[in-house]
Amino acid sequence: xxxxxxxxxxxGDGIAGTAAVFAALExxxxxxxxxxxxxxxxxxxxxxxxxxxxxxxxxxRTSGAELRAKALDPRVVAFSKALGIWxxxxxxxxxxxxxxxxxxxxxxxxxxRALLDLSTIGSGQVAVPKVDRxxxxxxxxxxxxxxxxxxxxxxxxxxxxxxxxxxxEGEDRISDADLAARHDDPARISWLAARLHEAxxxxxxxxxxxxxxxxxxxxSPRALELEKVLGIPCGEALMGVGGPAGMRLVRARxxxxxxxxxGRKGRTAELDLTRDDRGxxxxxxxxxxxxxxxxxxxxxxxxLTGGGIVYDPLDAxxxxxxxxxxxxxxxxxxxxxxxxxxxxxxxxxxGVRIGVVGSMFGPALDLSAWPSPGRxxxxxxxxxxxxxxxxxxxxxAAAGNVVADRARTMLSAVMSGLKAxxxxxxxxxx
Amino acid sequence: MDVVVIGGGVNGVGVARDAAMRGLKVAxxxxxxxxxxxxGNSSGMIHGGARYLTYDPHVTESxxxxxxxxxxxxxxxxxxxxxxMPVRAGMGKKVYFHLLDAFFETYDRxxxxxxxKPHAVLSADEVRRLEPTLAGDLIGAMSWDEWGIDGAxxxxxxxxxxxxxxxxxxxxxxxxxxxxxxxxxxPVAVRFRDRYTGQSGRLTTTAVVNATGAWSPITVSLxxxxxxxxxxxxxxxxxxxxxxxxxxxxxxxxAIDGRQIFLEPWQNMTIVGTTDDDYYGDLDDVRATSxxxxxxxxxxxxxxxxxxxxxxxxxxxxxxxTLHAFGKNEDALSRDHQVIDHAPHGAPNVYSxxxxxxxxxxxxxxxxxxxxxxxxxxGVHGSTHITPLPGGDRTVDAFDFATRTGVDAVTARRIVYRxxxxxxxIEERMLRNPREKMVVxxxxxxxxxxxRYVIDHEAPRTVAGVARRTRLGLGACGGMRCAARCGQILxxxxxxxxxxxxxxxxxxxxxxxxxxxxxxxxDQARQEAxxxxxxxxxxxxxxxxxxxxxxxxxxxxxxxxxxGMRWT
Numbered sequence: 001x002x003x004x005x006x007x008x009x010x011x012g013d014g015i016a017g018t019a020a021v022f023a024a025l026e027x028x029x030x031x032x033x034x035x036x037x038x039x040x041x042x043x044x045x046x047x048x049x050x051x052x053x054x055x056x057x058x059x060x061r062t063s064g065a066e067l068r069a070k071a072l073d074p075r076v077v078a079f080s081k082a083l084g085i086w087x088x089x090x091x092x093x094x095x096x097x098x099x100x101x102x103x104x105x106x107x108x109x110x111x112x113r114a115l116l117d118l119s120t121i122g123s124g125q126v127a128v129p130k131v132d133r134x135x136x137x138x139x140x141x142x143x144x145x146x147x148x149x150x151x152x153x154x155x156x157x158x159x160x161x162x163x164x165x166x167x168x169e170g171e172d173r174i175s176d177a178d179l180a181a182r183h184d185d186p187a188r189i190s191w192l193a194a195r196l197h198e199a200x201x202x203x204x205x206x207x208x209x210x211x212x213x214x215x216x217x218x219x220s221p222r223a224l225e226l227e228k229v230l231g232i233p234c235g236e237a238l239m240g241v242g243g244p245a246g247m248r249l250v251r252a253r254x255x256x257x258x259x260x261x262x263g264r265k266g267r268t269a270e271l272d273l274t275r276d277d278r279g280x281x282x283x284x285x286x287x288x289x290x291x292x293x294x295x296x297x298x299x300x301x302x303x304l305t306g307g308g309i310v311y312d313p314l315d316a317x318x319x320x321x322x323x324x325x326x327x328x329x330x331x332x333x334x335x336x337x338x339x340x341x342x343x344x345x346x347x348x349x350x351g352v353r354i355g356v357v358g359s360m361f362g363p364a365l366d367l368s369a370w371p372s373p374g375r376x377x378x379x380x381x382x383x384x385x386x387x388x389x390x391x392x393x394x395x396x397a398a399a400g401n402v403v404a405d406r407a408r409t410m411l412s413a414v415m416s417g418l419k420a421x422x423x424x425x426x427x428x429x430x
Numbered sequence: 431m432d433v434v435v436i437g438g439g440v441n442g443v444g445v446a447r448d449a450a451m452r453g454l455k456v457a458x459x460x461x462x463x464x465x466x467x468x469x470g471n472s473s474g475m476i477h478g479g480a481r482y483l484t485y486d487p488h489v490t491e492s493x494x495x496x497x498x499x500x501x502x503x504x505x506x507x508x509x510x511x512x513x514x515m516p517v518r519a520g521m522g523k524k525v526y527f528h529l530l531d532a533f534f535e536t537y538d539r540x541x542x543x544x545x546x547k548p549h550a551v552l553s554a555d556e557v558r559r560l561e562p563t564l565a566g567d568l569i570g571a572m573s574w575d576e577w578g579i580d581g582a583x584x585x586x587x588x589x590x591x592x593x594x595x596x597x598x599x600x601x602x603x604x605x606x607x608x609x610x611x612x613x614x615x616x617p618v619a620v621r622f623r624d625r626y627t628g629q630s631g632r633l634t635t636t637a638v639v640n641a642t643g644a645w646s647p648i649t650v651s652l653x654x655x656x657x658x659x660x661x662x663x664x665x666x667x668x669x670x671x672x673x674x675x676x677x678x679x680x681x682x683x684x685a686i687d688g689r690q691i692f693l694e695p696w697q698n699m700t701i702v703g704t705t706d707d708d709y710y711g712d713l714d715d716v717r718a719t720s721x722x723x724x725x726x727x728x729x730x731x732x733x734x735x736x737x738x739x740x741x742x743x744x745x746x747x748x749x750x751x752t753l754h755a756f757g758k759n760e761d762a763l764s765r766d767h768q769v770i771d772h773a774p775h776g777a778p779n780v781y782s783x784x785x786x787x788x789x790x791x792x793x794x795x796x797x798x799x800x801x802x803x804x805x806x807x808x809g810v811h812g813s814t815h816i817t818p819l820p821g822g823d824r825t826v827d828a829f830d831f832a833t834r835t836g837v838d839a840v841t842a843r844r845i846v847y848r849x850x851x852x853x854x855x856i857e858e859r860m861l862r863n864p865r866e867k868m869v870v871x872x873x874x875x876x877x878x879x880x881x882r883y884v885i886d887h888e889a890p891r892t893v894a895g896v897a898r899r900t901r902l903g904l905g906a907c908g909g910m911r912c913a914a915r916c917g918q919i920l921x922x923x924x925x926x927x928x929x930x931x932x933x934x935x936x937x938x939x940x941x942x943x944x945x946x947x948x949x950x951x952x953d954q955a956r957q958e959a960x961x962x963x964x965x966x967x968x969x970x971x972x973x974x975x976x977x978x979x980x981x982x983x984x985x986x987x988x989x990x991x992x993x994g995m996r997w998t
Contacts, residue, residue, distance in 0.1 A: 043963075137868075146928075
């Protein structure tokens with residue numbers, strides 16, 4: 001046995017990669033993290049799901065059961081504590097209920113702390129301030145949320161209230177994230193709290209909570225400071241993609257990474273499993289001449305959205321009528337050389353290996369790209385095949401959206417990262 | 431009613447307008463939506479049809495003449511599209527170039543009819559200066575002049591006018607039977623059903639005009655006639671839409687089978703078209719396939735290689751109702767039109783309009799109403815060629831509009847383009863309620879005021895219907911940001927439950943996604959995966975969103991009935 005701890009390279013610093021770092025460190029490994037830039041994690045919505053929420057809702061409706069939290073793996077809970085920005089209800093507590101900017105109220109296993117959890121406020125009225133910004137038609141949104149069955153059952157209603165919450169010229173047009181960044185300033189958040197306080201006192205309304213757009217801080221959730229002043233729960237509505245919640249998650253991750261001992265590298269360009277006599281990966285990073293040897297590698301490069309998997313139909317490069325050569329339509333953003341066919345990571349979807357497709361121009365995405373009832377869309381489904389621990393080949397594991405046929409939820413990405421990180425730190429030679 | 435017109439394409443609304451102008455009592459039924467079929471999915475041109483000069487010169491003549499008429503009555507809807515046909519060096523190409531020159535000289539004779547400019551012969555250097563991205567060893571190019579138009583807006587303008595002249599309009603209503611007298615065979619009434627609420631009704635009428643394009647054989651069957659009595663050769667045509675204007679000129683290219691195809695800067699995007707294939711599928715759900723997209727891109731890439739890396743934001747497909755002929759290639763079919771009088775088939779006062787082109791719809795409608803005019807002994811001539819369509823009576827300055835309302839100049843320009851002088855009615859809304867100036871769809875851009883105006887006055891019944899009228903959600907973002915809000919506004923205006931509005935939004939988004947998926951490139955696939963994630967996170971993928979994607983695919987359960995419809 002080695003006396004030295006194994007050296008693990010985690011490729012990708014999204015949520016799965018971060019979880020892999022967490023687990024590998026915990027297992028006593030030395031860890032290096034390689035990152036190419038923002039991916040799906042940075043664009044995430046702030047909802048922390050274990051399974052797709054519409055399935056949760058459907059199951060609850062069919063069985064008539066209440067929306068209650070299922071058990072979480074203690075490792076997931078520990079990881080969430082380390083990040084420190086999520087609230088994850090305990091086992092059998094009510095599931096979080098989040099209002100989305102599309103006018104839907106949806107359950108979630110947990111959430112970014114800046115989001116307003118409607119399950120915590122009992123019954124009463126939720127004030128929705130009118131703010132002159134595109135995408136925030138507060139009367140329309142309020143009436144949409146008001147039709148939600150769960151909200152009615154709980155006696156929660158949404159009321160649009162007048163409020164002047166924009167301080168400077170042009171704030172009606174800047175992006176949500178920009179406005180959120182302005183609320184990182186403690187003075188600005190107190191100003192906002194004062195304006196909200198005033199606005200609520202002008203009405204006869206005694207709201208149980210205040211729901212705002214996705215504007216409450218970029219570096220950390222500022223909603224809690226509003227709550228302190230107003231004395232009632234305050235928080236954001238959920239925005240599907242590209243809101244400040246993703247940025248807050250990225251900042252929280254950075255804070256945690258700074259608190260632990262992890263080597264940092266740029267983009268992983270090439271990963272060679274063929275040259276080391278023990279089959280260890282030899283890795284080259286972008287912009288570096290030297291090569292590095294690791295005991296194991298966790299690929300957490302992301303799926304299509306994160307850019308870890310590249311969809312590259314041949315006709316995109318064809319100069320004349322035909323492409324110059326055949327190449328599979330999907331490939332990894334990292335070059336991997338393997339000793340044998342068995343060790344070469346391969347793409348799979350719906351449990352079926354995808355090798356050469358029957359067309360020079362790729363699969364028929366028109367029929368399969370988007371999800372349909374009971375089936376994931378091909379764009380979400382495709383990925384590298386690996387076992388339950390994340391093992392792809394000796395010394396090589398995968399985690400997160402790069403894994404085939406994985407539910408694309410936050411907590412399942414965390415779980416796959418934790419498993420892969422543990423495997424990479426302990427059983428990597430298997 | 432005197433006349434029931436079935437079909438809300440350009441021919442149907444054209445007939446409804448002309449007939450209403452001549453004093454007939456008209457009702458128009460449309461099963462899906464106005465401009466749902468070929469009219470709203472055309473190449474977006476009222477072109478003169480230079481292509482038909484060699485074998486159908488009178489089609490060219492009538493197209494050019496009527497194109498000029500449309501320009502006179504709806505000047506706001508037209509925009510110039512100069513065309514370029516690059517000619518590559520090669521055996522016999524010099525001679526070919528001269529022949530082309532002579533050909534376009536003939537076409538020049540028709541150009542004054544539509545205020546077009548004569549063609550220009552460009553040297554290789556001149557072509558390179560105009561369009562530097564053109565590939566190949568060129569000896570020069572021909573340039574000629576055509577007009578672009580928003581086909582859906584043209585239909586809506588006709589519909590508006592018909593409605594303001596007393597026509598009854600039933601959008602989203604399917605005609606289920608045309609009742610006829612047992613002996614004389616004349617129509618008595620039509621029975622219809624609202625596809626959204628299921629409510630049915632009956633409307634008596636003296637005459638029936640079948641203007642249902644590719645649906646024509648089905649429609650005559652509803653009168654108990656045989657489908658062959660209104661036979662068309664259905665030709666599917668698809669177009670690929672890119673996110674911006676990729677060229678200054680429209681560029682004509684040759685597909686692998688020698689057909690003429692083109693790339694055309696159109697409004698604020700680029701369109702590549704078109705195919706022409708016999709189609710025997712479901713007319714309510716016509717979609718482009720990836721093979722068809724590749725066929726077009728392959729052809730265009732030979733003259734403009736950059737097309738391969740440009741960003742596809744969607745595709746659309748329609749089915750032309752070409753005159754039927756057996757044994758001809760799709761492309762060689764006549765683009766002429768004809769009115770079929772079903773009296774010889776035992777159904778007097780039932781007529782079918784077959785064939786035609788967007789550019790000559792007005793003339794076709796006039797021919798149809800001339801027949802009705804004789805039948806009803808009206809003694810009035812058509813005047814649709816000199817009476818402006820709604821919004822076309824005078825020009826509104828977009829910059830003044832912007833100053834008065836405070837919206838930005840681009841938004842103002844787009845509103846004025848779509849609505850002409852009727853933009854002032856949207857302005858009134860904005861001044862009355864400044865919040866409605868808010869941009870809902872940033873790509874186009876479309877303001878809340880325009881959406882509410884359109885819902886109030888132009889009879890859309892779905893989010894897709896609003897999109898057809900305003901181009902909301904048809905830009906680069908695919909409706910990701912605006913569909914849900916449009917659904918909320920629609921539900922609010924129509925008194926529907928917000929849930930119904932959201933369902934429609936999801937239906938629109940999924941339908942748009944499917945039309946995009948056939949043209950996905952590497953970057954778009956990423957964005958597409960992101961779009962799926964976004965819809966999952968904030969809307970959820972409704973269980974009942976269904977496989978069939980027609981506008982009217984509304985489940986009866988849960989959906990509140992449409993009330994407050996001004997249009998019924």
